[in-house]
Amino acid sequence: MASNSFVKAGVLIRLIIRQDRMRISLWLIGLTFFTLVVPVAFSNLYGTEQDIAGIVETMRNPAMTAMVGPGNLENYTLGAMTAHQMLLMTAAVVGLMSILIVARHTRVEEEDGRIEIIRSLPTGRLSYLNATLLVLVGLNVVLALVVGFGLFALGIENMEIVGSLLYGAVLGATGLVFAGVTAVIAQLSDSSRGTTGLSIAVLLIAYLVRAIGDVSNQALSWFSPLGWVTKAEVYGANNWFPVILMLVITTILFIVAFYLHAIRDLDSGFLPSKPGKKYASQFLLSPIGLVLRLQRTGIIAWAIGMFVLGISYGSVLGDLEAFFAGNDMMEQILIQVEGYTLIEQFLPMLMIVMALLATVPPIMAMNKLFGEEKKERIVHVIGRAVSRSQLMISYLIVAIVNGFVMLSLTAIGLWAAGTFVVEGGLDFSTIYLAALAYYPAMVVMISIAAFLIGFLPKLLSMIWLYVFYSFMVLYLGGLFQFSDWVGQLSPFGFIPQYPVEDMKYFPLLLLILIAIVFMIAGVFGYRNRDIL
Amino acid sequence: MTILEVSNLTKRFGKFTALDGVNLELHKGEILGFIGPNGAGKSTTIRVLLGILKATKGDVTIFGKNAWSDAVEIHKRIAYVPGDVNLWPNLTGGEVIDLFIKLRGSSNKSNREEFIKKFDLDPTKKCRTYSKGNRQKIALIAAFSSDADLYILDEPTSGLDPLMEKVFQECVMKVKQQGKSVLLSSHILSEVEKLCDRVSIIRQGSIIETGSLSELRHLTRTHLVVETKQPITSLQELKGVYDVEDSEQGLTFQIDTDEIDNVIRHINQFGIVKLESAPPTLEDLFMRHYDGSDEHAHTGVRGEH
Known part of the structure; x- marks a missing residue:
């Protein structure tokens, strides 16, 4: 009986909220905070007509349009600026939020067998899906209202109530569309990984279709829900049609998801699940092959991310002069040296940020060694004829190569986009050398992680504190006028700020030596301790 | 080896x-x-x-x-x-x-x-x-x-x-x-x-x-079920007899394996109608060691308490 299909959804809504109250709160707070802090920052950065003219020039290139979509550059008020530079990205993140939460309460719970228990109780067939979607509706409505009224409450000129509410509504509606997309995919796919993976793929494809459309053919952008985000022309024409379109699509997606859920068996999907490999490939059959295979997806995702990061930094190099003119804060961070172009002066700061970000994936790769131990899977490897040294060295090699690839891709991305937008192009060897100078410091960080795994595995997460410390001290060091030794508590503090400073190889050599000592010690410790 | x-x-x-x-x-x-x-x-x-x-x-x-x-x-x-x-x-x-x-x-x-x-x-x-x-x-x-x-x-x-x-x-x-x-x-x-x-x-x-x-098994007890013509007396006083119970099938009890001979001789006087014996299972052995209150745990080293 249809009316019984939704029984007890209310109780289940409370169950979902109880499970996710932290998660939901953090998403809400984070999204609201970053949305509200940007226009305030903009109003400080772009106080004068001249500042705005500068940023308009920076934005007026296809690379920017591909990244953030078209904007109202003719009348680039603070509102238009916020909507242009922030709305699309934020909407994509809201989409991601919806994907993760919906996947969590559909396929993940089904795979873990919790839905089975709930279905065995007197609840409706569709109740849990219904409860999940209702929670998402509530979450996105709250997000829309908080952001909408929050933006208006900032009291910034040109950010009037209608535009602000539309800003929030676009975010919430995008969230709902991707909640619907994920709910449908959760019925089609038969695994939680497949559900999350396919849904994120849809999000990325939507972003790409829109990027291509915005640059070449506006009509194409209408095929992507993320294209509709920019069509709303928030703080300009304030077009509500895209929001209505999104709500209609959401409703259709929800109905489809309910229908598919009602006609399928628990634990089954509609997409054929192709059987996996019956035999292992030769590649997998060694400790290092196993390490690489287990980290494959993560490495590829990070590599793409780092490359895109490089491109996005590179694409703003074109109009640095206009961007920095009159900006006191930025001028303070930069090293002021006569005889160098602004780009050259800007490079070291970019490099620190990029090098520290590129340090994250290799450390994650190294830390997996302890992760495997905690998940009690390491025993399968060292319980066989694999020595602990061999195992740890495999992880070290993967992490060290990983770091090199990440750093290189960031530099290549920066150069590729930069040389496209900067008049006269950029010298590749200068940029690549400036980036690679940070490699020894990165290797030191990896070696410290290895050392901790060998001796103090329970304190392994401290390595992230150290990375964060390095970031704070070196990125903001110029601003706060710290003494040198504060920066030199981090290996990154010893790196010559090429090309503004000369390349000095001695500190780099020293860092590599330190790294080798930590690694040898780490292997020694790992050989001699109890495995959890 | x-x-x-x-x-x-x-x-x-x-x-x-x-x-x-x-x-x-x-x-x-x-x-x-x-x-x-x-x-x-x-x-x-x-x-x-x-x-x-x-x-x-x-x-x-x-x-x-x-x-x-x-x-x-x-x-x-x-x-x-x-x-x-x-x-x-x-x-x-x-x-x-x-x-x-x-x-x-x-x-x-x-x-x-x-x-x-x-x-x-x-x-x-x-x-x-x-x-x-x-x-x-x-x-x-x-x-x-x-x-x-x-x-x-x-x-x-x-x-x-x-x-x-x-x-x-x-x-x-x-x-x-x-x-x-x-x-x-x-x-x-x-x-x-x-x-x-x-x-x-x-x-x-x-x-x-x-x-x-x-x-x-030698260290543990055998389980016996006995039916006799006359009621058995003073069974409990015998060495190595435990948990005597009257059930529908007869008298059930456990005996230390090395006392079997004595006990059977004693029972014999009352005219045996039925005698069933079950060997001690590993489970009995195991239970005996883990009962905690076992005063008969004798061999082996015991852990500190």
């Missing part, structure tokens, strides 16, 4: 003493049952044997080599199956089996197919979709298709169905016939009874009993 020898093994984690002077011995071609309740130290002992934990005190040798420092050499001839098999969710069962066999060093493809068939496993599925029993099958297939000299099995059948349990028992008997040795830690006492030549019982980090099943 002694394959595995543990003498006076002590393992402390900080102040907590997990193992307190454990002694074990396993000979070639023998199956040793290793039983004890949860938390008694079975898995800790096994992890020391595998060189995953370092002994605080005591000697652990396998094939005459040191379990800690020669771990890799030893592992080339060992097959280990853990009780909780945690696998990589995104690898298939087939991939994991190949990996396990390869990491040991040897490879024998024909064996692999045979055991996959025997244990009825679909190797093309990702590990995340396998149930506990199926993950255990993967570890068992990898273990039995490798050509090991010593099998260390830590509660290997806790997730298997009775059919698969039987397949498992056949596999164990087969490796025994080939002269291999097996250390079988288990909760399933009937299985231990069926398979093992000798049994070691661990409690609170110490071995409290070791011996063949018949030796151990």
Whole structure:
């Protein structure tokens, strides 16, 4: 009986909220905070007509349009600026939020067998899906209202109530569309990984279709829900049609998801699940092959991310002069040296940020060694004829190569986009050398992680504190006028700020030596301790 | 020939003493049952044997080599199956089996197919979709298709169905016939009874009993049900008689095995109509040791309290 299909959804809504109250709160707070802090920052950065003219020039290139979509550059008020530079990205993140939460309460719970228990109780067939979607509706409505009224409450000129509410509504509606997309995919796919993976793929494809459309053919952008985000022309024409379109699509997606859920068996999907490999490939059959295979997806995702990061930094190099003119804060961070172009002066700061970000994936790769131990899977490897040294060295090699690839891709991305937008192009060897100078410091960080795994595995997460410390001290060091030794508590503090400073190889050599000592010690410790 | 020898093994984690002077011995071609309740130290002992934990005190040798420092050499001839098999969710069962066999060093493809068939496993599925029993099958297939000299099995059948349990028992008997040795830690006492030549019982980090099943039975009581023409008197006063109860089938009680002769002579006077005796099961033995209040625990070293 249809009316019984939704029984007890209310109780289940409370169950979902109880499970996710932290998660939901953090998403809400984070999204609201970053949305509200940007226009305030903009109003400080772009106080004068001249500042705005500068940023308009920076934005007026296809690379920017591909990244953030078209904007109202003719009348680039603070509102238009916020909507242009922030709305699309934020909407994509809201989409991601919806994907993760919906996947969590559909396929993940089904795979873990919790839905089975709930279905065995007197609840409706569709109740849990219904409860999940209702929670998402509530979450996105709250997000829309908080952001909408929050933006208006900032009291910034040109950010009037209608535009602000539309800003929030676009975010919430995008969230709902991707909640619907994920709910449908959760019925089609038969695994939680497949559900999350396919849904994120849809999000990325939507972003790409829109990027291509915005640059070449506006009509194409209408095929992507993320294209509709920019069509709303928030703080300009304030077009509500895209929001209505999104709500209609959401409703259709929800109905489809309910229908598919009602006609399928628990634990089954509609997409054929192709059987996996019956035999292992030769590649997998060694400790290092196993390490690489287990980290494959993560490495590829990070590599793409780092490359895109490089491109996005590179694409703003074109109009640095206009961007920095009159900006006191930025001028303070930069090293002021006569005889160098602004780009050259800007490079070291970019490099620190990029090098520290590129340090994250290799450390994650190294830390997996302890992760495997905690998940009690390491025993399968060292319980066989694999020595602990061999195992740890495999992880070290993967992490060290990983770091090199990440750093290189960031530099290549920066150069590729930069040389496209900067008049006269950029010298590749200068940029690549400036980036690679940070490699020894990165290797030191990896070696410290290895050392901790060998001796103090329970304190392994401290390595992230150290990375964060390095970031704070070196990125903001110029601003706060710290003494040198504060920066030199981090290996990154010893790196010559090429090309503004000369390349000095001695500190780099020293860092590599330190790294080798930590690694040898780490292997020694790992050989001699109890495995959890 | 002694394959595995543990003498006076002590393992402390900080102040907590997990193992307190454990002694074990396993000979070639023998199956040793290793039983004890949860938390008694079975898995800790096994992890020391595998060189995953370092002994605080005591000697652990396998094939005459040191379990800690020669771990890799030893592992080339060992097959280990853990009780909780945690696998990589995104690898298939087939991939994991190949990996396990390869990491040991040897490879024998024909064996692999045979055991996959025997244990009825679909190797093309990702590990995340396998149930506990199926993950255990993967570890068992990898273990039995490798050509090991010593099998260390830590509660290997806790997730298997009775059919698969039987397949498992056949596999164990087969490796025994080939002269291999097996250390079988288990909760399933009937299985231990069926398979093992000798049994070691661990409690609170110490071995409290070791011996063949018949030796151990000697230490315990036989269960008797008796019906007599005249009511039996003064049975309770006899030495070695316990838990006398009147039931519909007759008088039931337990006697110490070495007092059987005396007791039967006594009962005989009352005219026996029916006499049933059940041998002590491993379970009785086990229960007796873990009852806690057992005043008759006599042999073996007891753990500190």
